[in-house]
Amino acid sequence: MTTNRRSKRSRARGTWTHGWGAKKKHRGAGHRGGRGNAGSGKLGDCKSPTYARIKDYFGRHGFISKSRTITNPINVGYLDTHVEKLYSEKMVEKKADVYYINCSKLGFNKLLSKGAITHKLEITVERAVESVIAKVESAGGKVICELKAEPEVKKAEAKVEVKKTEDVPKAAKAPKKK
Numbered sequence: 539m540t541t542n543r544r545s546k547r548s549r550a551r552g553t554w555t556h557g558w559g560a561k562k563k564h565r566g567a568g569h570r571g572g573r574g575n576a577g578s579g580k581l582g583d584c585k586s587p588t589y590a591r592i593k594d595y596f597g598r599h600g601f602i603s604k605s606r607t608i609t610n611p612i613n614v615g616y617l618d619t620h621v622e623k624l625y626s627e628k629m630v631e632k633k634a635d636v637y638y639i640n641c642s643k644l645g646f647n648k649l650l651s652k653g654a655i656t657h658k659l660e661i662t663v664e665r666a667v668e669s670v671i672a673k674v675e676s677a678g679g680k681v682i683c684e685l686k687a688e689p690e691v692k693k694a695e696a697k698v699e700v701k702k703t704e705d706v707p708k709a710a711k712a713p714k715k716k
Contacts, residue, residue, distance in 0.1 A: 612646040615653010
């Protein structure tokens with residue numbers, strides 16, 4: 539075990555380059571051609587900069603739609619399982635056996651239909667899927683939708699067809715040249 543190990547700096551003493559190759563390579567940004575857009579062909583014989591040929595190098599591109607609305611959805615199954623907890627926290631009202639839920643108070647603006655319903659719920663929400671309205675009404679509840687109900691969008695199932703390839707004779711191997 540070595541106790542007094544020499545530093546790298548001391549090992550570079552006496553050499554011209556201190557391990558950086560040519561003398562000029564370890565000075566500023568000179569070896570890499572400068573910083574930023576320097577050395578990009580703006581000087582010398584090349585009149586146009588090389589990056590000017592790259593499409594969409596300068597400026598801003600595209601746009602952001604200002605009409606986009608932010609949706610914060612919730613599943614009706616979650617509301618049904620947590621309705622008693624929400625009632626104990628006074629975030630939901632109860633009259634007789636019906637729970638009155640205002641989703642905008644809870645911070646949600648869209649109601650989705652995933653989950654089962656065991657309670658009678660009267661839900662006020664900004665937007666809802668058509669299938670959740672039918673599901674809540676079949677359980678004896680009601681959905682008050684401030685905007686038009688949206689049809690449920692299901693992901694299209696991808697059908698993959700596998701075609702059998704005909705047996706193709708393999709090419710004969712050429713003899714190796716010596």
